Amino acid sequence: MSDHVYFSQFLHAVWHGESGHPLVASLLAQPAFAVYRNTIFKGCVDALSANYPAVLRLVGEPWFQGAALAYARRHMPDDACLIAYGDGFPDFLDSVDAARELPYLPGVARLDRCWSESHLAADDAPLDTAGLHAALAAGRDVCLAPQAAARWHWEPAYPSYSIWDANRRPGVELPSELGWHGEGALLTRPEGQVQWQRIGHGACRFLDACRAGMGVAEAAGFALEGEPGLDVAAMLGSLVQAGAFTSFH
Known part of the structure; x- marks a missing residue:
């Protein structure tokens, strides 16, 4: 068996708890392999807990750990460093009946993901x-380039920002x-410090x-289509002051 096939079968066994290959199946049958699998999934759950603190605070640890484990079983990390793990977790929550x-x-x-x-x-x-x-x-019609660290999100139906802000900052109610x-x-x-505003x-x-x-x-016309009556000059000044852009041309 080539190294590529072996590691593919090994990862399948880790994530799905099964393997049709005799060598990998023999590893899977060993009690230590179950410990190894549990350790990996715990690392993924811990990473999601760290990356989604507002969600964790809202739903509590037992609920969150159940959802995080279900996500981890479906989504293998693509980097050994889990600091950015869980980019699909918000979409996953959309599909969770309990949510x-x-x-x-x-x-x-x-918004937790935007922060990360x-x-x-x-x-x-x-x-x-x-x-x-x-x-x-x-009178120049310049193009503005957003900062690499700038993130924004519009939630059309729910006050997600208010809820997130209250669960992200101490003392905010x-x-x-x-x-x-x-x-x-x-x-x-x-x-160097992440800041946010409505x-x-x-x-x-x-x-x-x-x-x-x-x-x-x-861009101003596009903004006015979504928010008629918007004071574009004031809005642009606020975005510039917040540090949303890096350059213009």
């Missing part, structure tokens, strides 16, 4: 704000009357447009 009583939970998970991605992203140079102001004042409506969030990493639908659409390479004028 349907908490319809905002996948949105909260997506922002934290792990490469460093980018800060935006030349004076140069941008001069270009806009001169949910309003006594939480509006059941969509919310957006922007996460950036100025000076943003509207128009701002999220504007950032989507910038990421797609649209110029400011077209």
Whole structure:
């Protein structure tokens, strides 16, 4: 058996607890192999617990561990370092029947994921704000490039940002009357620390447009389609101040 076939069969045995190959099946039959499998899955569950702290706090450890183990059994890590493990966990929660009583939970998970991605992203140079102001004042329709660490998410139906924020920061409490409506969030990493703030639908659409390479004028129109009456100048100023962009051209 070639090394490739052996390791493929070995990984299949680890993740599925079965193997049709005699050599790997003999390993699988040993009690120590079960310990080995459990150790691997525990590492995956622990990584998900660390990467999705707001979800964990909302649902409690027993529920979370059950969901995390079910996810791990279906999704093998693609890196021995598990710091970024679980990119598909929010979509997985969408399919979990037990999560349907908490319809905002996948949105909260997506914001946990945004935090991890922002934290792990490469460093980018800060935006030349004076140069941008001069270009806009001169009437140039520039294209803005989002920072590598900038992440944003719009949740159309649920106040996932408010719920996430209250479960991510110590001392933050949910309003006594939480509006059941969509919310957006922007996460950036100025000076090496992930920060976040609430943003509207128009701002999220504007950032989507910038990421797609649209110029400011077209991006502004795209934002206004999603949020009529938006003060585009104020919105752009807020995004620039938050450190959402790295350059323009």
